[in-house]
Amino acid sequence: MKERILDEAERLFWKYGVRSVTMEDIARKLGISKKTIYQHFSDKEQILYQVIEGKTGRDQFAMECMVVGITNPVEELLSVLSLMQKNADQISPNLLIDIKRYYPQAFAIFRQYKEEQIMRSILENIQKGISQGLYRADINPTILARLRVEQIELAFDNDIFPTDQYSMHDIQSELTHHFVRGMLTEKGFTIYNQFLNRGVQPIIYENK
Amino acid sequence: MKERILDEAERLFWKYGVRSVTMEDIARKLGISKKTIYQHFSDKEQILYQVIEGKTGRDQFAMECMVVGITNPVEELLSVLSLMQKNADQISPNLLIDIKRYYPQAFAIFRQYKEEQIMRSILENIQKGISQGLYRADINPTILARLRVEQIELAFDNDIFPTDQYSMHDIQSELTHHFVRGMLTEKGFTIYNQFLNRGVQPIIYENK
Incomplete structure (x- = not known):
């Protein structure tokens, strides 16, 4: 039951943010009582x-799986981009604004993840x-x-990149x-251009 | 007298930060009484x-003078870097930490300068x-x-780039x-490399 509650809460938070989702909403969606939650x-x-x-743990795992077999760091960064974009498409902009403003303890997990895992893998x-x-x-x-x-x-900072102006x-x-x-x-540019030419990112990447 | 006070205060703030400089210090340096200040x-x-x-106004003016005659935007950004580095060499890291933490009104001028002048010129x-x-x-x-x-x-953020680890x-x-x-x-790379080869920035700029 605990897992089902977490799954449903994640789905609702990701879609609507945290503040607008109530315990009542989660219970109703699962057909259970608030008392059970x-x-x-x-x-x-x-x-x-x-x-x-749970989410940061799974993200880290997904990232580690994805880069298995990728020995080229250019490709690695661009593959992580695809993963981030897939994630971003599923997240309500409200979620991050809510967490940053109103849930400091939860935001601290993000920060720690950022400081430890992301910093290390980029380095x-x-x-x-x-x-x-x-x-x-x-x-x-x-x-x-x-x-x-x-x-x-920065990309998640609503003051810097307002969600109504930028995707x-x-x-x-x-x-x-x-x-x-x-x-x-x-x-490096040769490898980068080869990667783009495989059609992964259909952008004009050189202005000659 | 007002100008002399401002000049001396600027010199002291830049060298020691704001918190550790007192009205007494400024007065003593100028050989005047605190009452005059x-x-x-x-x-x-x-x-x-x-x-x-005064400083942001003069910086803006210096930047506008410097880019007169530079029609090439690559050279422009790298020239602004030289100006920023010259400024940075004269500034105590304490100054920015002090202003950001303890003088919100003064920090607001920086922010406004950043939002209006810098954003516009970079764009x-x-x-x-x-x-x-x-x-x-x-x-x-x-x-x-x-x-x-x-x-x-970011460059001025002591949490991100601690001044004891980075210059x-x-x-x-x-x-x-x-x-x-x-x-x-x-x-663009051709222009950039030409600029570097003029000896402005003696770094290894290509790893072939």
């Missing part, structure tokens, strides 16, 4: 907390790119990894491609 | 406020770069201009070069 969770914040813990990516000669040898890996981590957060899809695509291109060597 | 300013915050208004730079074929035609100018404005602020000089150089490179077309 309170047997497992003390309040909505606790549900949210566990939903996010590894940059170091691999340099050693393979795809990224410039003169870049400072920690400064750029930090920039990238912050970019991911999360476009922001992530723009920032990711710009981030990758800013590091590429000539050899 | 209070004839012109109600408190330290008011002095800071006017110092920053113009990007549009010029695209029309000259130096930046990719497929970039989204407003998303990247917004990214750049936020990058400038402002390195962060700004790294972020600016990465920002420019991420937009360049092949034609």
Whole structure:
């Protein structure tokens, strides 16, 4: 039952945000009583907390599975973009605004995930790119990894990119491609262009 | 006298931050009494406020003078970097931390300057770069201009780039070069490399 409650809550939070979803809504959708929910969770914040813990764990797992077999760091960053875009399409902009403003404990899990997992994987990516000669040898890996981590957060900042003016899809695509291109060597550009030519991102990538 | 007070306060704030500089310090340096200062300013915050208004105005003017005669947007961004680095060398990291934390009104001037002047000039730079074929035609100018404005602020964020681990000089150089490179077309790279070869930035810029 606990899992069913978490699954349903996740679906509702992702679709409508957190504030507008009540314990009543979750119970009704599952055809159970609110009392049953309170047997497992003390309040909505606790549900949210566990939903996010589960989600960041699964995201990390999905990312690790996806990059198995990808030995090329350019392709890796662009594949992570696809995963992020798939996620973004399913998320109500309200969700992130709600969490950031009203649920500091849940937001702290995001932050920790960002600090530990994302920072580490980007740093590894940059170091691999340099050693393979795809990224410039003169870049400072920690400064750029930090920039990238912050970019991911910027994309979710409603004051910087108001959701009524920008789509999360476009922001992530723009920032990711710009981030990758800013590091590429000539050899890196060859790999990058090959990847795009496979039709993964149908954009005009060179203005000659 | 008002101008002398502002000049001396600016020098002290830039060197030591705001919190550790007292009205007494400013008066002593000028060989005047605190009373004379209070004839012109109600408190330290008011002095800071006017110092920053003056400074952002002069910076804007310096930037406008500098780019006169530069018709090439790549060179323009890299010249602004030199100006920023020159400024950064003179600023105590305490100054920005102090202002952000303790002087919201003064920080608001920075924000407004950032929103209006910097955003506008970066957007113009990007549009010029695209029309000259130096930046990719497929970039989204407003998303990247917004990214750049936020990058400038990130560089000053002590939580993200602790001043004991990174120099402002390195962060700004790294972020600016990465920002420019991420937009360049092949034609743009030619111009960029020519500019670097003139010895302005002695870095290894290509890892072949």
